[in-house]
Every structure is written in C-alpha cells, then in structure tokens.
Amino acid sequence: MIKLLDLLAAFFGLLVLSPVLLMVTVIGLFDTGSPIFVQERVGRHKKPFKLIKFRTMKIETKSVASHLASHSSITKLGALLRKTKLDELPQLINVLKGEMSLVGPRPNLYNQDELIAARDELGVYDVLPGITGLAQIQNIDMSKPKLLAKIDKQMIDTLNLRDYFKYIIMTATGSGSGDAVK
Numbered sequence: 001m002i003k004l005l006d007l008l009a010a011f012f013g014l015l016v017l018s019p020v021l022l023m024v025t026v027i028g029l030f031d032t033g034s035p036i037f038v039q040e041r042v043g044r045h046k047k048p049f050k051l052i053k054f055r056t057m058k059i060e061t062k063s064v065a066s067h068l069a070s071h072s073s074i075t076k077l078g079a080l081l082r083k084t085k086l087d088e089l090p091q092l093i094n095v096l097k098g099e100m101s102l103v104g105p106r107p108n109l110y111n112q113d114e115l116i117a118a119r120d121e122l123g124v125y126d127v128l129p130g131i132t133g134l135a136q137i138q139n140i141d142m143s144k145p146k147l148l149a150k151i152d153k154q155m156i157d158t159l160n161l162r163d164y165f166k167y168i169i170m171t172a173t174g175s176g177s178g179d180a181v182k
Contacts, residue, residue, distance in 0.1 A: 003101075005102075005164070006095050009092075009095075009102055010093075010095035011096060013089075014092050014093070017089060020086070020089070021089060024089075027077060028077060031075050031077040032055050033059070034059055035054055035055055036052065036053075037054065037057075039109070040110065041110075041129070042107055042108050042125070042129070043099055043107060043128070043129055044128045044129065046116075048110070049107075052093050056074055056081050056087050057073045057075065057078055058075060100128055100130060101129070101130045102130060104127055104130025105124050105130060105148075105156070106132075108142060115149065117145075119148075119149045119152065126156075131171075132167050132168060132171040133152065134151055134163075137167055137170045137175040138151065
C-alpha cells in the first residue's frame with residue numbers, strides 16, 4: 001500500500017510542482033550555474049543510488065554530511081531552499097525510480113562509518129530510505145548516529161498509514177530541520 005502511495009504521490013507531486021521545479025532550476029542556474037546536485041548515497045540493503053536534490057551549497061563544497069559542512073558554503077538561494085525544504089523536491093524522481101520512499105530513514109553517505117554500523121546493527125537498511133521520517137521531524141540529524149539509528153528503527157517498527165501521512169504533513173508544514181548545517 002505504501003509503495004503505491006509513494007508512486008502516486010511522487011508522480012502527481014512532480015506533475016503539479018513542475019512549475020516550481022522549473023523556476024528553482026532556472027534561478028539555480030544564476031545562483032551556482034549548476035542547480036541540480038547528485039550524490040551517491042546508501043540505499044536499501046546498502047546498495048548505492050544517486051540522490052537528486054537542488055544544490056544549496058557552493059560547487060566546491062566537500063562531500064560531507066550536512067552537519068559537518070560550513071555554514072558559509074550555503075548560497076543565498078540554498079538557504080531559502082533549505083528553510084522551505086524545496087531542495088528535497090527532486091527526490092520525488094528517486095521515489096518514482098523505486099530508490100526511495102516518501103517516508104523512511106534519510107539516506108546517508110558511504111563515509112559515515114559510525115552511522116552505517118549503528119543502522120546495520122538494527123536492520124535499518126532493510127527498508128527504502130526516505131525523504132522524511134520521524135527523526136527529521138524530531139530534529140535528530142546524522143551528527144548523533146546511534147540515536148538516529150534507534151529512532152529510525154523505532155519508526156520502521158511502528159510505521160502505519162496514519163504516521164506516514166503525519167510525517168509528510170509535519171515536514172511540509174515546517175516541523176523539523178532535518179540535517180541542518182551547524
């Protein structure tokens with residue numbers, strides 16, 4: 001059921017939001033010259049996939065977890081995109097491709113060894129990563145790997161249709177800061 005909801009929501013979300021996606025892409029061309037950001041992340045069963053987002057940081061920024069990046073690397077447009085969570089919209093493509101769900105553990109980088117070990121121990125990689133989830137609305141980011149893995153596992157074990165919609169709505173209405181740059 002959730003897989004079908006993911007596909008329908010991603011398809012219609014991309015369709016309805018295509019003017020916004022186009023506008024952000026064009027403005028992003030003037031901001032950094034490269035508005036789309038693609039990065040290899042850890043997916044279900046620890047298989048790599050290419051996460052698609054709007055670029056919020058300068059092109060020369062090192063590929064590290066957001067909490068390790070410098071605040072000065074965020075562009076003006078990037079700050080707005082992060083605040084409104086519009087930077088996450090291109091991930092609807094990842095959802096359509098079956099690489100992500102709307103709700104699930106946020107996908108991490110392969111260089112986050114402590115988080116990978118903690119998630120591996122709890123079986124977090126048995127599910128698709130998500131655009132949002134319980135940890136994001138509770139402001140738990142990847143700087144606390146053991147706590148994050150624990151909350152991810154809690155969400156996986158208790159996720160139902162009501163919570164699925166609740167996490168999406170809470171994210172869309174501004175709850176949580178996700179993986180904030182410190």
